[in-house]
Amino acid sequence: MADTSLSQTEARSAPxxxxxxxxxxxxxxxxxxxxxxxxxxxxMLIMTIGxxxxxxxxxxxxxxxxxxxxxxxxLTAHNYTxxxxxxxxxxxxxxxxxxxGVATVVTVALCYPMAYYVAFHVHRNKMMWIILMxxxxxxxxxxxxFAWKVILGYQGVINSGLMSVGVIEAPLEFLLYSQTxxxxxxxxxxxxxxxxxxxxxxxxxxxxxLEAATDLGDGPMARFFRITLPLSMPGIIAATxxxxxxxxxxxxxxxxxxxxxxxxxxxxxxLQFGAINNWPMGATLSIVLMxxxxxxxxxxxxxxxxxQERIA
Amino acid sequence: MTTSxxxxxxxxxxxxxxxxxxxxDVSMNIGQGEFFSLLGASGCGKTTLLRMLAGFESTxxxxxxxxxxxxxxxxxxxxxxxxxxxxxxxxxxxxxxxNIAYGLRKQKLPKAKRDEMVEEMLELIKxxxxxxxxxxxxxxxxxxxxxxxxxxxxxxxxxxxxEPLGALDKQLREQMQLELRALQRQVGITFVFVTHxxxxxxxxxxxxxxxxxxxxxxxxxxxxxxxxPKTREVASFIGNMNFFQGTVRRNGAAMGAVETxxxxxxxxxxxxLTKPDGAPVQVALRPEKFELSPTRPEGALHAVEGRLSxxxxxxxxxxxxxxxxxxxxxxxxxxQNLGRMTGAPDISxxxxxxxxxxxxxxxxxxxxxxx
Numbered sequence: 001m002a003d004t005s006l007s008q009t010e011a012r013s014a015p016x017x018x019x020x021x022x023x024x025x026x027x028x029x030x031x032x033x034x035x036x037x038x039x040x041x042x043x044m045l046i047m048t049i050g051x052x053x054x055x056x057x058x059x060x061x062x063x064x065x066x067x068x069x070x071x072x073x074x075l076t077a078h079n080y081t082x083x084x085x086x087x088x089x090x091x092x093x094x095x096x097x098x099x100x101g102v103a104t105v106v107t108v109a110l111c112y113p114m115a116y117y118v119a120f121h122v123h124r125n126k127m128m129w130i131i132l133m134x135x136x137x138x139x140x141x142x143x144x145x146f147a148w149k150v151i152l153g154y155q156g157v158i159n160s161g162l163m164s165v166g167v168i169e170a171p172l173e174f175l176l177y178s179q180t181x182x183x184x185x186x187x188x189x190x191x192x193x194x195x196x197x198x199x200x201x202x203x204x205x206x207x208x209x210l211e212a213a214t215d216l217g218d219g220p221m222a223r224f225f226r227i228t229l230p231l232s233m234p235g236i237i238a239a240t241x242x243x244x245x246x247x248x249x250x251x252x253x254x255x256x257x258x259x260x261x262x263x264x265x266x267x268x269x270x271l272q273f274g275a276i277n278n279w280p281m282g283a284t285l286s287i288v289l290m291x292x293x294x295x296x297x298x299x300x301x302x303x304x305x306x307x308q309e310r311i312a
Numbered sequence: 313m314t315t316s317x318x319x320x321x322x323x324x325x326x327x328x329x330x331x332x333x334x335x336x337d338v339s340m341n342i343g344q345g346e347f348f349s350l351l352g353a354s355g356c357g358k359t360t361l362l363r364m365l366a367g368f369e370s371t372x373x374x375x376x377x378x379x380x381x382x383x384x385x386x387x388x389x390x391x392x393x394x395x396x397x398x399x400x401x402x403x404x405x406x407x408x409x410x411n412i413a414y415g416l417r418k419q420k421l422p423k424a425k426r427d428e429m430v431e432e433m434l435e436l437i438k439x440x441x442x443x444x445x446x447x448x449x450x451x452x453x454x455x456x457x458x459x460x461x462x463x464x465x466x467x468x469x470x471x472x473x474x475e476p477l478g479a480l481d482k483q484l485r486e487q488m489q490l491e492l493r494a495l496q497r498q499v500g501i502t503f504v505f506v507t508h509x510x511x512x513x514x515x516x517x518x519x520x521x522x523x524x525x526x527x528x529x530x531x532x533x534x535x536x537x538x539x540x541p542k543t544r545e546v547a548s549f550i551g552n553m554n555f556f557q558g559t560v561r562r563n564g565a566a567m568g569a570v571e572t573x574x575x576x577x578x579x580x581x582x583x584x585l586t587k588p589d590g591a592p593v594q595v596a597l598r599p600e601k602f603e604l605s606p607t608r609p610e611g612a613l614h615a616v617e618g619r620l621s622x623x624x625x626x627x628x629x630x631x632x633x634x635x636x637x638x639x640x641x642x643x644x645x646x647x648q649n650l651g652r653m654t655g656a657p658d659i660s661x662x663x664x665x666x667x668x669x670x671x672x673x674x675x676x677x678x679x680x681x682x683x
Contacts, residue, residue, distance in 0.1 A: 208398075211388075214387075214389045219389055231405060
């Protein structure tokens, strides 16, 4: 009797052992690379359809030429030689890089202290501070550009304010429809893209590293340049790219606030695809812009790395 | 106020964080070249005191003198002290050489001289040739050594160490303890060492300050703390201790006597006995001071019979718990296993066990209500 009961429990426990899974689940369980690709696949699909394919079309089109209202599809570098030889393109590119370069430097320089403050001196409700800083971005980009138009305008807030206090007699004309206006607006419009990466990189710095630097004889300034700044460099680089790349090609802000001096390459590309109706030229300009941005980004990365090594 | 009585002189220091008092009227002197430990459970204020020496925390009242100089108005980067942090705080963006040479920048040394000093330090911490390694490629023990070298290269008057061995595994920790002690003798710098590990403090220190609740309970040599603790708290924090309630019975002879629960009328050394006749006291005896034998030992001044209630075999030692009449808690006894043991002794039998001890091993403490 005792023997039978023993074998019964054995028989019952055997199938309960490892629960079998389906074959696909089994393959996925064993193959981590495959699992990774599967997780990425929706994004990869969108990237391929939305970026790679249009880019290839753009690249091919840049080697075409305009013919009346259509395209001459024989491949030629004609557009590239034009961009190289005609000074207008170079001048526009140069101005675009200048404007968005200044806007990037101004934005990062203004946002760094804010991010620093929240990372090191705010101990409660950090999330609330972050949300408050991104609050301006809850309104549309266009609205913010128009708001700056009101502030910087000929009879705008600044000019009428200064005039009523008597500081100036005639409105300051350089405020609106100028490069200054574009830089101010871009710096404000892209601030969130600087604050967030800067905050993240500063927040990650181990506070005992700062104490160690102080302990080893560094005053606040030396400590900042030898520890805090190099360690927050990833955030600075990320912020710089996040602002510089999109602002170089921006066309809304220069179109609304730039005036003749403030027009950028983005406006010109838009014209090629619009009023001028020279799509191949627009495509060429886009490709050239991309190449230049890549080149500048590489130089920037190289320079920051060298600088980091030298500071250390 | 004289400040010449210690290389580091801490005078009536208090520290408040809001309404919480982290340090309560701490005064002590630390001598030059001494290996001094601050020992206590977490939250006892030992790290706060260390950070006050480094200058990262200010004193709410009182003054700390280092080498005769008051330090209240000296910011941390101008103090002649350096610190080894608990997390080591190795700069991740610098290699080993630049980490060690970090504090030398101010001295504006020629590069060759600086490199020579770094090499010397790498020799000292037994990591020669590691100069070009990245900080992120180092193991815990290596980081600990580099943190040490980075502080020592500046030849500070005092080196502060905040539980520097806490993150290491047991074997490495024991090895580093010996190295640290040897290093301290070699460089001759005053070390102030914070730890919660009593064994570590006993191994390393010339003197130890036992802290609890922001107060210093006792400052003494390791042997002094262990053999003659001043309070029950110190006695039970360092090692194990058996406590008995007792009443003083002076009889004018070379030995005093205490009427002790469970042990009866026992002799104690006179120098331990400061209380008047009839005063309540506590009698304390370390587990290893007892001698355990199955029969009444011959020639013992005093012995008491009990029964073994529990035993544990710990390799080099065995722990026994002996119940005696007249005391609720069994007495802990620790003996060295000199001969080969065959495991824990049989505790099922109620064979009597005799406990004996030398009167000199007894410590008399003030009576304590919690006991």
